[in-house]
Amino acid sequence: MTAATGSRPGPELLRALHSEWTKLRTVPGPATLLILTVLLTVGLSAGIAGAVSCGSAGCQQDPARSGLAGFALGQATIAIFAVLMVGGEYGSGMIRSTLTATTGRTTVLAAKAALLTAVVLAAGIPAALGSWLTGRLLLPGNGFTAEHGTQLLGLGDGPTLRAVLGSVLYLALVALLSLGVATAVRDAATAIGIVLGLLYLFPIMVGLVTNPDWHRHLQQIAPMNAGLAIQDTVGLDQMPIGPWSGLGVLAAWAAAALLIGWSVFTVRDA
Amino acid sequence: MTRPSDEAMLDAPFRSAAPAGRAGFGALLKSEWTKFRTVRGWLVALLVAGLVTFAVGALSATGSKRECAGPDGQPCAVHIPPVGPNGQSVTDRFTFVHQDLPGDGTVTARVSSLTGDGAAPEPWAKAGLIVKADLTEGSRYAAVMLTGGHGVRWQYDFTADAAGTTGDAAAPSTAPRWLRLTRSGDTIAGYDSADGVSWNAVGTATIPFPGTVQIGMFVTSPDHTVTVQRFGGTETNSEASQAIAAFDNVAVNGGAGDWADTQVGGDDGGPGPTPNAGFTEANGTFTITGSGDIAPAVAGPEGNTVERSLAGVFAGLIVVMVLGSVFITSEYRRGLIRTTLAARPQRGQLLAAKALVIGVVTFVVGVITSALTFWIVGAIRRANGVNVMPVSWQTDLRVIAGTAALLAVSSVFALAVGTLLRRAVGAVTITVVLVVLPYVLAVASVLPSGAAQWLLRVTPAAGFAIQQSTPVYQQVDATYLPSSGYFPLSPLGGFAVLCGWTALALALAAVSLRRRDAAA
Numbered sequence: 051m052t053a054a055t056g057s058r059p060g061p062e063l064l065r066a067l068h069s070e071w072t073k074l075r076t077v078p079g080p081a082t083l084l085i086l087t088v089l090l091t092v093g094l095s096a097g098i099a100g101a102v103s104c105g106s107a108g109c110q111q112d113p114a115r116s117g118l119a120g121f122a123l124g125q126a127t128i129a130i131f132a133v134l135m136v137g138g139e140y141g142s143g144m145i146r147s148t149l150t151a152t153t154g155r156t157t158v159l160a161a162k163a164a165l166l167t168a169v170v171l172a173a174g175i176p177a178a179l180g181s182w183l184t185g186r187l188l189l190p191g192n193g194f195t196a197e198h199g200t201q202l203l204g205l206g207d208g209p210t211l212r213a214v215l216g217s218v219l220y221l222a223l224v225a226l227l228s229l230g231v232a233t234a235v236r237d238a239a240t241a242i243g244i245v246l247g248l249l250y251l252f253p254i255m256v257g258l259v260t261n262p263d264w265h266r267h268l269q270q271i272a273p274m275n276a277g278l279a280i281q282d283t284v285g286l287d288q289m290p291i292g293p294w295s296g297l298g299v300l301a302a303w304a305a306a307a308l309l310i311g312w313s314v315f316t317v318r319d320a
Numbered sequence: 321m322t323r324p325s326d327e328a329m330l331d332a333p334f335r336s337a338a339p340a341g342r343a344g345f346g347a348l349l350k351s352e353w354t355k356f357r358t359v360r361g362w363l364v365a366l367l368v369a370g371l372v373t374f375a376v377g378a379l380s381a382t383g384s385k386r387e388c389a390g391p392d393g394q395p396c397a398v399h400i401p402p403v404g405p406n407g408q409s410v411t412d413r414f415t416f417v418h419q420d421l422p423g424d425g426t427v428t429a430r431v432s433s434l435t436g437d438g439a440a441p442e443p444w445a446k447a448g449l450i451v452k453a454d455l456t457e458g459s460r461y462a463a464v465m466l467t468g469g470h471g472v473r474w475q476y477d478f479t480a481d482a483a484g485t486t487g488d489a490a491a492p493s494t495a496p497r498w499l500r501l502t503r504s505g506d507t508i509a510g511y512d513s514a515d516g517v518s519w520n521a522v523g524t525a526t527i528p529f530p531g532t533v534q535i536g537m538f539v540t541s542p543d544h545t546v547t548v549q550r551f552g553g554t555e556t557n558s559e560a561s562q563a564i565a566a567f568d569n570v571a572v573n574g575g576a577g578d579w580a581d582t583q584v585g586g587d588d589g590g591p592g593p594t595p596n597a598g599f600t601e602a603n604g605t606f607t608i609t610g611s612g613d614i615a616p617a618v619a620g621p622e623g624n625t626v627e628r629s630l631a632g633v634f635a636g637l638i639v640v641m642v643l644g645s646v647f648i649t650s651e652y653r654r655g656l657i658r659t660t661l662a663a664r665p666q667r668g669q670l671l672a673a674k675a676l677v678i679g680v681v682t683f684v685v686g687v688i689t690s691a692l693t694f695w696i697v698g699a700i701r702r703a704n705g706v707n708v709m710p711v712s713w714q715t716d717l718r719v720i721a722g723t724a725a726l727l728a729v730s731s732v733f734a735l736a737v738g739t740l741l742r743r744a745v746g747a748v749t750i751t752v753v754l755v756v757l758p759y760v761l762a763v764a765s766v767l768p769s770g771a772a773q774w775l776l777r778v779t780p781a782a783g784f785a786i787q788q789s790t791p792v793y794q795q796v797d798a799t800y801l802p803s804s805g806y807f808p809l810s811p812l813g814g815f816a817v818l819c820g821w822t823a824l825a826l827a828l829a830a831v832s833l834r835r836r837d838a839a840a
Contacts, residue, residue, distance in 0.1 A: 101771035126753050130745050239744035243642040246752045250760050251635055257763045257803055258631045260623055264383035
């Protein structure tokens with residue numbers, strides 16, 4: 051059986067992708083979660099863009115970060131989405147049907163990861179553009195103007211475009227991290243606990259540790275802190291980690307989680 | 321046993337011939353407790369909740385080693401703050417021009433001027449009259465004083481502070497001002513006057529001083545602090561300041577000996593240049609220069625509060641929230657809820673029993689965890705050179721029990737949300753996002769302080785206030801930020817906000833449990 055699936059990997063992957071797509075599209079939950087992600091992200095971004103202000107002493111806030119701050123919340127619903135893609139199947143026993151239909155477990159996981167990435171990217175783009183747009187509308191009213199030394203730049207500006215599109219990639223990597231964790235632990239509730247712990251506990255730890263070296267290293271390895279460095283457009287030389295290397299750290303977390311998930315998934319009985 | 325006729329069976333609803341189960345709430349509690357304790361994964365989760373709470377605290381303590389080196393690499397002197405009469409950490413540094421007072425007596429003086437060092441005095445620069453048990457830091461005292469920007473004040477034993485009766489907040493009294501301090505038995509009283517003729521009582525205190533005390537004039541001036549909001553954080557810079565005050569018309573009744581001056585708390589307990597402190601006397605006018613403060617110590621951004629040892633509670637919270645939600649949602653997943661409801665049709669009671677079981681279990685585990693973590697992590701921090709600010713034992717207890725209560729109420733909150741949603745993933749996410757995310761946004765991100773304070777008032781994250789060990793003191797200007805351990809609501813008030821959210825979720829859950837079909 052393994053030999054037969056191994057000889058036709060292409061069609062099997064396509065079939066697996068198709069069946070995963072059908073599973074997503076025919077129940078209302080996933081679509082609701084994605085819409086919720088866009089709404090929550092844009093909503094919190096707008097709230098924070100409305101709350102920050104620039105004094106006469108000059109802006110101490112990065113306009114891109116303030117405008118895109120809603121991703122701190124949007125990542126939570128994306129994590130649910132990704133965790134349920136695997137954890138939900140274990141909960142309902144559906145995983146047995148899935149694995150009967152597609153026996154190559156690597157194929158199943160690859161199909162899930164590919165579809166997840168595509169869908170999250172599709173949801174992330176309106177979330178990022180919507181957040182950027184609300185920031186663009188609200189921030190000038192709060193003093194983010196040229197007189198205070200902050201120029202709000204359009205999407206044609208390199209760092210701004212990188213911050214906006216990078217936030218979309220950030221969401222996709224959080225989704226893959228969650229998928230990996232859920233595949234490894236198989237229980238959806240535990241998986242979401244671990245993912246939210248990884249995302250939210252590190253920033254708290256960063257605030258607690260006072261040794262400057264530890265402080266810096268924690269910011270460099272924390273998935274949320276490092277990953278959101280992709281939104282930095284001002285004062286890059288003072289940041290503990292550069293934008294792309296920060297996103298790289300999150301990618302490493304996602305890769306590690308997927309690797310652990312994959313090795314457990316291919317070995318263990320479903 | 322007689323078999324009922326077929327006809328009777330058609331008419332009457334079926335009743336099992338088995339003896340009815342004990343109907344009491346106690347039996348229900350017992351069955352829920354049995355469900356909980358027989359799932360090994362849940363017991364493991366409780367253990368994990370305790371371990372991560374400890375581990376995160378220990379890790380952050382290890383990462384907060386106080387490293388201090390002078391310009392030539394020599395270790396710098398650590399000034400350990402003295403402990404005041406109520407057991408809390410205090411600042412006690414001032415220039416004291418004093419004489420002995422063996423029994424009852426009075427000191428009167430006019431503060432003719434109060435200035436800073438070539439600048440306006442700090443708002444809480446103090447010049448006035450004080451009676452103090454002895455010359456050691458942290459000993460008991462009572463003082464009436466003129467301040468740089470807050471008029472005449474009456475203060476004693478570091479924490480007590482009251483405004484004088486004359487002069488309001490908009491136009492506080494300024495120099496020149498007459499002050500008088502009397503000791504009569506255990507009663508110390510302060511007075512002030514504009515002209516030295518008509519006196520207003522400012523305040524009294526009952527302090528059983530032992531025998532001879534020190535009485536006289538004092539001047540001190542707290543550090544000048546400037547807070548700057550930077551990218552993703554707040555930076556506080558402080559430097560020592562000085563106050564110079566002139567006293568004339570000085571008169572003492574009942575004093576013994578000559579005037580002597582002492583720098584209580586040493587020349588300079590903090591960083592910065594040693595101020596040119598001391599006094600001169602010419603024609604009955606005493607000019608006194610001082611630096612420091614007589615006030616309760618305030619936690620700084622370096623994290624020296626006792627509750628910082630329990631910072632790992634965030635990790636424990638996430639675990640107990642998973643546990644709380646799964647305690648109900650697993651019943652829906654496995655269909656056990658139908659058996660449970662068949663055995664006990666009173667659904668409200670079922671929810672109450674589950675809440676009680678999960679709440680009590682997490683509270684007990686929370687008390688053990690937070691007590692052990694509090695002492696072990698606290699010891700690690702002290703060994704690392706962190707000046708953990710001592711507080712009274714009652715406050716220690718409140719912090720420990722409050723942390724356990726935080727865990728317990730959060731698990732009940734997660735149970736209620738889980739009952740509403742019937743899905744653990746959504747319930748865990750909603751409770752974590754409501755309880756933990758506001759705190760993350762408030763302390764570690766782009767939010768300005770106004771919005772951060774607002775979040776910590778209205779969201780369930782307000783409950784973390786129960787851990788706050790040192791209150792905000794009006795008589796100390798400092799940056800009272802959530803990241804330093806200060807919350808906008810009082811400890812119990814903040815905790816009540818979390819309880820309110822939990823009560824609301826429980827009420828909605830009870831309604832939904834009653835109205836909705838369990839199998840749907």
